[in-house]
Amino acid sequence: MKKYNSLFIQILLTGIFLLPEIILAQAATGCLESLECESSWVNLSTTDRAAVFDFAEEYKDFIHQARTELSFVAEAVSFAEANGFEVFTSANQIIPGEKLYEVNRDRTISLFVIGQEDLQEGFHVIGAHIDSPRLDLKGRPLYQDSEFALFQTNFHGGIKYHQWTNLPLALMGRIDKKDGTSINLSIGLELDEPIFMIPELSPHVDRGRGAQRLDDFIGPEDLDPIVGHIPDQVAGGEVVEQVLAYLGQQYGISRADLVSAELALVPAARPRDMGFDRGLIAAYGQDDRLAAYTAIRALADVDNPEKTTMAYLVDNEEVGNRNNTGARSEYFADLLSRLLYAELGADYREPMLRRAMRNTRFVSVDVNPGINPMNPGAWEIGNAPKLGYGVNIKLYGQGNNANSEFIAWTRRLLDDAGVPWQTSTYKVGSAGGGTIGGEFSSQNIEVIDFGVPLLSIHTPYAVSSKIDVFNLYRAATAFYQFEQFED
Secondary structure, three states, rough: OOOOOOOHHHHHHHHHHHHOHHHHOOOOOOOOOOOOOOOOOOOOHHHHHHHHHHHHHHHHHHHHHHOOOHHHOOOOHHHHHHHOOOEOOOHHOOOEEEEEEEEEEOOOOEEEOOOOOOHHOEEEEEEOOOOEEEEEEEEEEEEEEOOOOEEEEEEEEOOOOHHOOOOEEEEEEEEEEOOOOEEEEEOOOOOOOOOEEEOOOOOOOOOOOOOOHHHHHHHHOOOOOOOEEOOOOOOOOOHHHHHHHHHHHOOOOOOOHHHHHEEEEEEOOOOEEEEEOEEEEEEHHHHHHHHHHHHHEEEEEOOOOEEEEEEEEEEOOHHHHOOOOOOOOOOOHHHHHHHHHHOOOOHOOOHHHHHHHOOOOEEEEOOOOOOOOOOHOOOOOOOHHHHOOOEEOOOOOEEEOOOHHHHHHHHHHHHHHHHOEEOOOOOOOOOOOOOOOHHHHHOOOOOEEEEOOEEEEOOOOEEEHHHHHHHHHHHHHHEEEEEEOOO
């Protein structure tokens, strides 16, 4: 992947707090009541608009390929190495300004820039997840019905089942064989590749089902895509045998190898501009690869920060932060302890890790639903986020907020950087969502939840505003480039 030498780098060379004047002017105190604020698009200069649109093109190119956690990590490694990051291996790398990265089991990645302060003084971390709702293959997925070969699936994350029918799907992931070899698959993203699809009934033959509830109409066991149609000429005309023969010839894998596979079906459509003005992005997986991308883009622009800064990108948030690649894992504490040991050597003690965690500021970034013009009543409007109005500070209530002093610190950071912001609070008792933030707050780390609003979250094609994506990048850069406030 190319090294990014766009307009944004030029802007940052003149100082992050000298970003376009119109953005600074309209965000002086944040957006306290969305109905009384102006969209970030208002009065945007031609130069500033070009910067926003250029950033959006780079973002779309990245997430087109990065559709699963495996593919995101692969793309992020290419990005990191193109931007001067090296694999973390030794104590010799713990010097201010050094850019490092580490991959955990091919499914999470951490990028960090060593700061001027000792590591015990804490880190500035932006955390996000890189998994998205999708369909996974079961352990023994391949079967035949009505002379079609199909895959049996399970779902990952919260989805509405009917939204996944009659949709072009790509198959992505890896197959691990008993001999220790792995085969990476990506089928369906390119125009010359086949796609897969869960067929829906025609209106000509489903009139008797029209009175059913939507959740009874299509259930989780109905999400089986067609993967083959031509009978095998040799093996008794079985379509499944033709599919198995193809997999063996093309990839050298057998039916048994599918047991140790990690294969996902994801929407195959490319990210596209939306609307006559092209101000919106429609794309699969913006929850939460939007946040993950802006975090690494901002970190690539950081040079010699005061505190060691990190983008910490994890798996399995959509299913409860599980496994050794999710946010509940001890991997984060393990990584910090190894960094401290690299810095201190034999002088390292466990209380030093605890001090570093206590001094760490952690921004948990995850998208959230914005006001939808088809159903604005899903929100209490006065506490609802709007597309185009900046990043969200999430205020959940019920003991789930950041403490007030950290919220105030964050407000000052955003205002000083001229980043437009708004607040987001769900309707009480009728809506909600989670992030990775709680897993780190429980480790005595100061955590706040950010987001940007999307339309159609957890659907195959979510919608973001280009200027919100850009402003989240600016917020991440300000956080990474933080310098201690003067009294």
